[in-house]
Amino acid sequence: MGEAIKEYNAAIAANPNAAFACNGLAWTYVSAKDVSKRNVNKALEFITTAVKLSNSNARVFVRSFTEAQYASAPQIKALGNE
Numbered sequence: 686m687g688e689a690i691k692e693y694n695a696a697i698a699a700n701p702n703a704a705f706a707c708n709g710l711a712w713t714y715v716s717a718k719d720v721s722k723r724n725v726n727k728a729l730e731f732i733t734t735a736v737k738l739s740n741s742n743a744r745v746f747v748r749s750f751t752e753a754q755y756a757s758a759p760q761i762k763a764l765g766n767e
Contacts, residue, residue, distance in 0.1 A: 686722055689713045704746075707735035712749045715756050728753040 693710035711732035714724045732750045736743045
């Protein structure tokens with residue numbers, strides 16, 4: 686996972702408009718096999734960026750977006766914001 690994050694961050698640093706790199710980084714954060722390494726907040730941040738950058742092609746990122754939203758549900762409930 687660490688190597689993937691480095692690669693995606695490098696791609697985003699080289700091209701901040703790289704929607705697919707943002708999507709890949711979001712997916713990496715939300716779907717890590719080791720649950721302790723997941724970062725839902727980062728996933729939501731990067732998938733939101735990917736969707737904004739994609740303009741009319743946002744449907745490409747639906748799976749990552751819905752997974753990040755689903756993963757954030759327990760955090761939202763814990764805050765009392767159901």
